[in-house]
Amino acid sequence: xxxxxxxxxxxxxxxxxxxxxxxxxxxxxxxxxxxxxxxxxxxxxxxxxxxxxxxxxxxxxxxxxxxxxxxxxxxxxxxxxxxxxxxxxxxxxxxxxxxxxxxxxxxxxxxxxxxxxxxxxxxxxxxxxxxxxxxxxxxxxxxxxxxxxxxxxxxxxxxxxxxxxxxxxxxxxxxxxxxxxxxxxxxxxxxxxxxxxxxxxx
Amino acid sequence: xxxxxxxxxxxxxxxxxxxxxxxxxxxxxxxxxxxxxxxxxxxxxxxxxxxxxxxxxxxxxxxxxxxxxxxxxxxxxxxxxxxxxxxxxxxxxxxxxxxxxxxxxxxxxxxxxxxxxxxxxxxxxxxxxxxxxxxxxxxxxxxxxxxxxxxxxxxxxxxxxxxxxxxxxxxxxxxxxxxxxxxxxxxxxxxxxxxxxxxxxxxxxxxxxxxxxxxxxxxxxxxxxxxxxxxxxxxxxxxxxxxxxxxxxxxxxxxxxxxxxxxxxxxxxxxxxxxxxxxxxxxxxxxxxxxxxxxxxxxxxxxxxxxxxxxxxxxxxxxxxxxxxxxxxxxxxxxxxxxxxxxxxxxxxxxxxxxxxxxxxxxxxxxxxxxxxxxxxxxxxxxxxxxxxxxxxxxxxxxxxxxxxxxxxxxxxxxxxxxxxxxxxxxxxxxxxxxxxxxxxxxxxxxxxxxxxxxxxxxxxxxxxxxxxxxxxxxxxxxxxxxxxxxxxxxxxxxxxxxxxxxxxxxxxxxxxxxxxxxxxxxxxxxxxxxxxxxxxxxxxxxxxxxxxxxxxxxxxxxxxxxxxxxxxxxxxxxxxxxxxxxxxxxxxxxxxxxxxxxxxxxxxxxxxxxxxxxxxxxxxxxxxxxxxxxxxxxxxxxxxxxxxxxxxxxxxxxxxxxxxxxxxxxxxxxxxxxxxxxxxxxxxxxxxxxxxxxxxxxxxxxxxxxxxxxxxxxxxxxxxxxxxxxxxxxxxxxxxxxxxxxxxxx
Numbered sequence: 018x019x020x021x022x023x024x025x026x027x028x029x030x031x032x033x034x035x036x037x038x039x040x041x042x043x044x045x046x047x048x049x050x051x052x053x054x055x056x057x058x059x060x061x062x063x064x065x066x067x068x069x070x071x072x073x074x075x076x077x078x079x080x081x082x083x084x085x086x087x088x089x090x091x092x093x094x095x096x097x098x099x100x101x102x103x104x105x106x107x108x109x110x111x112x113x114x115x116x117x118x119x120x121x122x123x124x125x126x127x128x129x130x131x132x133x134x135x136x137x138x139x140x141x142x143x144x145x146x147x148x149x150x151x152x153x154x155x156x157x158x159x160x161x162x163x164x165x166x167x168x169x170x171x172x173x174x175x176x177x178x179x180x181x182x183x184x185x186x187x188x189x190x191x192x193x194x195x196x197x198x199x200x201x202x203x204x205x206x207x208x209x210x211x212x213x214x215x216x217x218x219x
Numbered sequence: 220x221x222x223x224x225x226x227x228x229x230x231x232x233x234x235x236x237x238x239x240x241x242x243x244x245x246x247x248x249x250x251x252x253x254x255x256x257x258x259x260x261x262x263x264x265x266x267x268x269x270x271x272x273x274x275x276x277x278x279x280x281x282x283x284x285x286x287x288x289x290x291x292x293x294x295x296x297x298x299x300x301x302x303x304x305x306x307x308x309x310x311x312x313x314x315x316x317x318x319x320x321x322x323x324x325x326x327x328x329x330x331x332x333x334x335x336x337x338x339x340x341x342x343x344x345x346x347x348x349x350x351x352x353x354x355x356x357x358x359x360x361x362x363x364x365x366x367x368x369x370x371x372x373x374x375x376x377x378x379x380x381x382x383x384x385x386x387x388x389x390x391x392x393x394x395x396x397x398x399x400x401x402x403x404x405x406x407x408x409x410x411x412x413x414x415x416x417x418x419x420x421x422x423x424x425x426x427x428x429x430x431x432x433x434x435x436x437x438x439x440x441x442x443x444x445x446x447x448x449x450x451x452x453x454x455x456x457x458x459x460x461x462x463x464x465x466x467x468x469x470x471x472x473x474x475x476x477x478x479x480x481x482x483x484x485x486x487x488x489x490x491x492x493x494x495x496x497x498x499x500x501x502x503x504x505x506x507x508x509x510x511x512x513x514x515x516x517x518x519x520x521x522x523x524x525x526x527x528x529x530x531x532x533x534x535x536x537x538x539x540x541x542x543x544x545x546x547x548x549x550x551x552x553x554x555x556x557x558x559x560x561x562x563x564x565x566x567x568x569x570x571x572x573x574x575x576x577x578x579x580x581x582x583x584x585x586x587x588x589x590x591x592x593x594x595x596x597x598x599x600x601x602x603x604x605x606x607x608x609x610x611x612x613x614x615x616x617x618x619x620x621x622x623x624x625x626x627x628x629x630x631x632x633x634x635x636x637x638x639x640x641x642x643x644x645x646x647x648x649x650x651x652x653x654x655x656x657x658x659x660x661x662x663x664x665x666x667x668x669x670x671x672x673x674x675x676x677x678x679x680x681x682x683x684x685x686x687x688x689x690x691x692x693x694x695x696x697x698x699x700x701x702x703x704x705x706x707x708x709x710x711x712x713x714x715x716x717x718x719x720x721x722x723x724x725x726x727x728x729x730x731x732x733x734x735x736x737x738x739x740x741x742x743x744x745x746x747x748x749x750x751x752x753x754x755x756x757x758x759x760x761x762x763x764x765x766x767x768x769x770x771x772x773x774x775x776x777x778x779x780x781x782x783x784x785x786x787x788x789x790x791x792x793x794x795x796x797x798x799x800x801x802x803x804x805x806x807x808x809x810x811x812x813x814x815x816x817x818x819x820x821x822x823x824x825x826x827x828x829x830x831x832x833x834x835x836x837x838x839x840x841x842x843x844x845x846x847x848x849x850x851x852x853x854x855x856x857x858x859x860x861x862x863x864x865x866x867x868x869x870x871x872x873x874x875x876x877x878x879x880x881x882x883x884x885x886x887x888x889x890x891x892x893x894x895x896x897x898x899x900x901x902x903x904x905x906x907x908x909x910x911x912x913x914x915x916x917x918x919x920x921x922x923x924x925x926x927x928x929x930x931x932x933x934x935x936x937x938x939x940x941x942x943x944x945x946x947x948x949x950x951x952x953x954x955x956x957x958x959x960x961x962x963x964x965x966x
Contacts, residue, residue, distance in 0.1 A: 125252070140251060151251055151270055154251060166361075169362070
């Protein structure tokens with residue numbers, strides 16, 4: 018009775034999962050690129066702190082005029098460069114997030130269009146090869162929420178960095194690591210495995 | 220079919236999903252993800268409907284992403300919900316919302332630029348269904364932003380709305396979590412009875428600087444910034460502060476004495492400074508009260524040279540002085556021992572005002588009881604006015620304990636199979652036996668006395684009448700006393716030969732009127748230390764005044780007090796005690812700390828008041844003094860100053876029993892004895908001239924013992940001859956000379 022409607026929903030779901038899969042890979046690779054940047058950020062913070070502690074006039078380097086200011090400028094500039102690179106990475110993360118979000122909302126739009134011909138029984142029907150449509154929609158929504166959370170938390174962390182708060186900058190790599198939630202990431206991978214058969218039955 | 224409420228799955232946290240069975244969903248006509256309002260006890264919550272993963276029916280899991288504020292602090296406690304409590308709501312996409320953001324710390328509020336907060340909030344709210352005056356919980360994002368309160372939506376609708384990426388978000392304010400929580404608590408404030416006057420003055424102090432800050436600054440006066448609450452434990456000082464703070468909507472910073480005291484030198488002072496800093500930060504967001512509970516432990520009187528407390532007191536003094544006009548917070552201290560506070564604290568500029576909360580008066584007790592009973596299913600038989608009359612000396616904490624105890628009795632009673640589901644007067648009576656007034660706890664003369672009825676005392680009708688006049692009547696007919704301009708007597712002296720039921724009469728008077736009853740003897744008062752006895756007596760009076768109407772019974776007054784004229788040593792303990800007693804009976808006035816309740820003056824035109832209310836008013840005004848009842852069998856040894864009107868007004872002679880009285884006494888004494896038919900009590904009464912009541916009681920006892928001795932242990936009745944035999948063996952304890960001396964001294 019509602020075959021065409023269900024088919025179009027399934028089609029949208031397949032597309033959604035494909036986008037999710039590709040963007041998950043993208044997300045991971047971008048995060049992997051971010052890690053060395055964060056480490057160098059922490060490193061720079063440590064150098065800045067060391068610079069603020071040392072009395073250059075008591076060392077043989079005192080012969081160079083304005084060395085402290087120059088070094089400080091260099092370091093701050095380097096920090097700026099790293100932060101700039103990080104924000105580039107953030108924008109590619111944002112792109113991944115937006116791609117997923119758009120695809121998921123597309124799936125829900127398809128559902129809303131066909132809402133009248135899809136009753137709850139059809140939606141919750143499971144088979145050996147395919148999970149129910151309701152489950153898949155739920156998984157997609159969960160994944161989208163996960164990426165939104167991740168993006169927001171990472172962005173908040175980057176925004177709270179300030180040049181005068183060295184301890185925060187020093188702990189940046191650790192904080193960045195702690196934001197990752199492997200369990201949610203695993204859940205998305207699990208989801209992709211669960212729907213792999215469904216994806217193959219075109 | 221009801222739905223069982225389960226806790227939400229970890230994976231569903233922050234998803235705003237409401238998991239129900241598919242049958243319920245189709246019954247309600249819900250689609251996948253369509254908005255749904257869940258009304259639980261205490262608030263509503265907006266969710267999106269999803270079928271459960273296992274498709275099971277009869278369960279409900281709600282994620283409280285968007286709920287009314289009351290649900291935040293009180294998550295739904297009822298474990299089952301009715302399907303009627305779920306309603307599908309129509310939903311439209313919103314054009315704009317106005318929100319208040321609640322953040323974790325003050326630092327975040329200060330340091331984060333507005334546009335960043337705006338960006339974050341917008342991201343957080345995307346895809347959330349919201350409703351006006353609901354709170355969106357964003358704790359799952361794990362950022363500094365904790366909650367988002369939706370103030371207004373555009374288009375303006377009471378129903379739900381969806382926030383999309385096109386919805387404009389306007390931030391009207393940023394609050395800290397502490398302030399938000401404080402505001403939430405206002406909505407669940409504890410009711411408070413009988414403290415209207417005090418709470419009004421406190422509220423005024425809190426609100427005045429906020430409402431009329433311009434006026435105050437133009438007048439050039441600084442508004443008061445410190446209040447000291449003084450009162451015995453349990454009258455509700457702490458509760459009062461919390462309540463008023465809740466009403467005004469101020470935030471509360473509480474300091475408990477031990478919390479600020481640290482072990483290392485300087486640590487306590489630092490903590491105290493930290494507390495003031497916290498209050499200052501809170502005052503920036505709105506009115507704030509810094510509450511120092513148990514101030515006496517924090518700031519005792521400074522002694523010696525270098526006690527660590529001294530530094531703490533000095534720190535508090537400097538902090539209170541250092542508050543400038545821009546710090547808009549009020550300091551409230553509470554203590555029950557104002558005398559042990561450092562005197563430097565109690566001056567204007569520090570604690571500007573002192574508010575004294577005494578033990579509640581009759582009216583206040585009634586108000587407290589009615590507040591306490593409001594939420595209890597009380598059967599109509601319970602008369603709160605009578606209950607208030609019988610709970611003299613009970614403070615608020617006692618009354619709440621009383622109600623709790625009564626409710627416990629009712630539960631115990633009901634579990635035994637009774638149908639009634641209300642707390643009845645009998646439960647309160649039971650509870651009254653176990654809950655004693657804390658005003659009188661550890662008091663000197665607190666006595667448990669077995670109730671004695673007037674009927675248990677034979678004869679003496681005239682004396683009984685006089686006693687009732689002076690003790691019972693003022694309690695029962697206060698309006699008549701007031702109408703005729705009568706005052707209840709200050710004191711009553713009962714005198715007469717020993718063994719003539721003086722003590723028993725007082726006992727009967729105390730149990731017939733529901734007064735507090737204190738009784739002291741010499742053993743309680745005397746002490747080897749100079750001045751200790753006098754202090755004990757003064758303390759006794761202070762306690763008695765705290766729980767008026769109260770009867771203070773001084774037995775054997777002649778040995779307790781003595782006389783100034785006749786004694787050999789002019790400065791003995793007795794004479795000093797006498798001077799204390801005279802002062803307490805007829806002193807200049809009360810100490811300020813003993814003030815209780817609002818000052819009241821009776822007005823004649825009280826017609827519109829209902830009768831019982833009027834009676835309560837009269838009762839309260841007429842019976843606010845302590846009544847002294849003294850007994851002595853040597854009135855000639857008493858000091859004449861004690862016996863003048865205004866002190867011991869009524870001097871009642873308790874005569875030795877005459878023939879009629881003796882008959883009555885014998886009847887009372889033999890009431891429980893099986894008498895033989897030949898016993899003639901009239902004959903015994905005529906033969907027992909000069910026998911006192913105690914003698915007569917002894918006579919009956921002897922006769923009964925003799926019966927057991929002469930006959931056997933199985934004897935069933937007492938014969939007349941045994942009465943005569945025991946009468947023969949005894950001699951009267953009174954002498955004619957003694958009696959005539961009594962009659963001449965005071966007739």
